[in-house]
Amino acid sequence: MEVIHDDPPMPVEIANGFYPAFEQRWRWAEMAGRFAMLGFVLICAAGLLGHGPFSERALSNGDGSISIRYEPVVRFGAPTIIKFDTKVPPGGDRVAVTIAKDLVDQFGLESITPRPATWEAAGSGIRLVFPVQAGESHALIRFTGSPVFRGGVNLTARLDAGETLSWSQYAVP
Amino acid sequence: MNTVVKAAAAYLIVLFVIRLIGRRTASQQAPIDMVVLFLFGGLSVSAILGDDHSFTGAMSALFTVGLMHVSVSWLKLRFVWFERIVDGTPIVVYRDGDWDETNMRRLRMQQADVRTAARQQGLDDLAKVAVAIVERDGKVSVIEKS
Numbered sequence: 001m002e003v004i005h006d007d008p009p010m011p012v013e014i015a016n017g018f019y020p021a022f023e024q025r026w027r028w029a030e031m032a033g034r035f036a037m038l039g040f041v042l043i044c045a046a047g048l049l050g051h052g053p054f055s056e057r058a059l060s061n062g063d064g065s066i067s068i069r070y071e072p073v074v075r076f077g078a079p080t081i082i083k084f085d086t087k088v089p090p091g092g093d094r095v096a097v098t099i100a101k102d103l104v105d106q107f108g109l110e111s112i113t114p115r116p117a118t119w120e121a122a123g124s125g126i127r128l129v130f131p132v133q134a135g136e137s138h139a140l141i142r143f144t145g146s147p148v149f150r151g152g153v154n155l156t157a158r159l160d161a162g163e164t165l166s167w168s169q170y171a172v173p
Numbered sequence: 174m175n176t177v178v179k180a181a182a183a184y185l186i187v188l189f190v191i192r193l194i195g196r197r198t199a200s201q202q203a204p205i206d207m208v209v210l211f212l213f214g215g216l217s218v219s220a221i222l223g224d225d226h227s228f229t230g231a232m233s234a235l236f237t238v239g240l241m242h243v244s245v246s247w248l249k250l251r252f253v254w255f256e257r258i259v260d261g262t263p264i265v266v267y268r269d270g271d272w273d274e275t276n277m278r279r280l281r282m283q284q285a286d287v288r289t290a291a292r293q294q295g296l297d298d299l300a301k302v303a304v305a306i307v308e309r310d311g312k313v314s315v316i317e318k319s
Binding site for chain 1: 189193250251253261263279304306
C-alpha cells in the first residue's frame with residue numbers, strides 16, 4: 001500500500017494556501033450537513049419523531065365508542081402513552097375493552113390506569129374489564145408502554161358491543 | 174449484534190458531526206468546547222448501550238469503536254480524498270500583514286488565537302509573522318519571516 005503521496009513541496013503549498021478548492025467544496029458540504037442537523041433538530045423539537053407538541057393524533061372508531069390519543073411515531077424503548085376515551089353502556093358500571101395482543105407484546109405495556117378488574121384472553125386479543133362509577137358516561141384509560149419493536153405495528157381495540165378501532169404506530173430506533 | 178451496529182454508526186456520526194461543527198472544537202480546550210465533547214461522549218454511551226449494563230455489551234461496543242478507528246485510519250492512509258474529508262487541510266488565515274477574514278469567519282477563529290500562537294513562538298509583533306496557518310487539528314502554526 002502506497003503511503004507516500006506526491007504532494008507539492010511545502011513552500012508551494014503555503015504559497016498556494018494549501019488546497020482552497022477542496023476547502024471550498026468542503027464548505028458546501030459543511031453547510032449542507034449543518035442544515036441537515038438543524039432540520040433534524042426542528043423535526044424532533046416539533047415532535048414529528050415522537051415526544052413533542054405535534055406528536056399526538058386523535059382517532060375514533062365509526063360508532064364513536066372508543067377514541068384514542070396516541071403518538072403515530074414513537075421511539076424505541078422510550079415511554080409513550082395511549083389514552084382511551086371509551087363510552088360506558090347506559091346504566092353500566094363497567095367497561096370492557098379488548099385490545100390486540102401486540103399492545104402488550106410489542107408496545108411493551110408497563111401500566112394501565114386505572115387498573116383493570118380482570119384480564120382474560122379473548123381470541124387473538126386480551127379483554128380487560130374496568131369498573132366504572134355508576135352514572136358515568138365515559139371512562140378514560142391510559143396505557144403506558146415503551147415500544148420494543150422497530151418499524152410499524154398495527155394495533156386494535158374495541159368494546160364488547162362496538163366497532164373495532166385500528167391504528168398503527170411506527171417506532172424509530 | 175445490535176450494540177455493534179449502533180457503536181459503528183455512532184462512531185461515524187460523531188466523527189462527522191465533530192467535523193461539521195468545525196475544527197475549533199476538536200482542538201481548543203475552552204469551556205464551550207469541552208462542554209460539547211463531554212456531552213457527545215455521554216450521549217453516545219447511552220445511545221449505544223441503552224439499558225444493556227452487561228460487561229459483554231460494553232466490551233463489544235469498545236472493540237467495535239477500536240476497530241472502526243483502525244479502519245478509518247487505514248482508509249485515510251489509502252485514499253488522500255478520504256483523509257481530506259476526515260481531517261481537512263491546513264488553511265492560511267494570515268499572510269504578510271493581511272488577515273483572511275473569510276477563512277477566519279468560517280473557522281470561527283479570532284485574531285487573539287493567532288496572536289497567542291505568535292507569542293507562544295516567542296514573537297512579540299505580528300509584523301514578524303510571515304504566515305499563520307490553522308492546521309488540520311485546529312492548532313495555529315506561525316511561520317516567522319526570514
